[in-house]
Amino acid sequence: MTDSPRHVLGRFAPMIYGPTLLFALGEGAVLPLIPVIANNLGADVAVAALVASALVVGQLCGNIPAGWVVARYGERPAMVGAGLLALGAIxxxxxxxxxxxFAASVFLIGFCAAAFGLARHSFxxxxxPLVFRARALSLLGGTFRLGMFLGPFVSAALLAxxxxxxxxxWFFGVTLLGAVLLVLFGRDPEEALVAEERAARANARDAAAEDSGEAVTGSIPTLERAGVFRTMWRFRGVLGRLGLAAASLSAVRSARQVVLPLWxxxxxxxxxxxxxxxxxxGAIDFALFYASGQVMDRFGxxxxxxxxxxxxxxGFLALSLTHDTADPGLWFGMFAAVLGVGxxxxxxLLLTLGADxxxxxxxxxxxxxWRTLTDAGGAAAPLLVSAVTAVLSLPIAIALVGAIGLLGAAGFVRWVPRYVPRIP
Incomplete structure (x- = not known):
């Protein structure tokens, strides 16, 4: 078997990357219109924003149940089930x-997105293989970003x-149906991998039998699956340390999407x-997604x-100091680019650290x-920016986000060497 990155990643395209692109494309097309449709149904601006946030809340609430479903029934059935349920919600x-x-449907789509995403992550x-795991997961993140980037343009064309x-x-429904069909009928890499593993074990047993002259008996031992809450308790150390550092990264990322337009x-x-x-x-951000995987796989x-x-x-700390400068627009453009690079x-990274x-x-x-922690960080950041801006000022809120980023950097320095395996 050739375990090169191109061989393995190409094998994942029908079940992982293709459905991810279709799901993100449809979600990206609908996301900007949720507040608009909510407003047409009678919501004011505040309520429309609350309805839009139901997607994030649904995803946050869906992660732990999704972990139980995937552990019990497997990745492929979980993806198909979540996709079909999301079709009903659409x-x-x-x-x-x-x-x-309308709000309940938005929440349910977020809930199903959690199951769909966790199943891909688990698979x-x-x-x-560990040696190119980061590239594989960076490509997964880049595929999702591509769909979310193109979705609004598709939406604009359909509106025109x-x-x-x-x-x-309805376009989201079509792309989601395509994703479900790919998962159902696409070439499943898991079946090929399982067959290869069985053949390797059979060869090993044959070799052992030839060496010892005795028959090989017994079955392959299997580990008892732990429940979700037992697993949380067992891994409370890594979740409470590296998981919190990862949540700070998610918070800084999420704050960037809110802070830049507000600034x-x-x-x-x-x-x-x-x-x-x-x-x-955003274009700078997207251009670097595979480079990130290369760096993680080669250097750690x-x-x-x-x-x-x-x-x-x-970048956030420096941006917070430029509001009353002579040319704040120039500083805004420069630090927006810095944040895009970061x-x-x-x-x-979050997918890779979770997998590691x-x-x-x-x-x-x-x-x-793990995903509940990181999603909670991402959901809390816009609320934090809003609250601090209302009580104090926007520059102070942005400086606080910058401080969270620096604290997260210290957390990664402290905990990544302890919990993440070294690259061979």
């Missing part, structure tokens, strides 16, 4: 006659043709300029984690807890 989303059903944790926001929801507005830039700066920052996880957190932490260098820390025989329960 139909309800498109036909919802009132705001309550790759057990099947991708049909002038109806619900068309984007542009606060210094008086027009919407077109803000969109251009944010777009360039810390070589991506530390520069990423230092760049983002220092975020790009961290592409796939998880028990390889049964990773799903651990990954459910």
């Amino acid at each position: 139909v309800a989303l498109a036909l919802a006659p009132n705001l309550a059903l 790759m944790t057990t099947r991708v 043709i049909f002038a109806d926001e619900h068309v984007a929801i 542009g507005v606060s210094i008086g830039l027009d919407a077109q300029t803000i969109a251009l700066v944010v777009g360039v920052s 996880r810390l070589w991506a984690a530390l520069p990423a957190m230092l760049l983002m932490g220092a 975020n790009g260098l961290s592409s796939g 820390s998880a028990p390889q025989d049964d990773p799903a329960p651990f990954l459910g807890s």
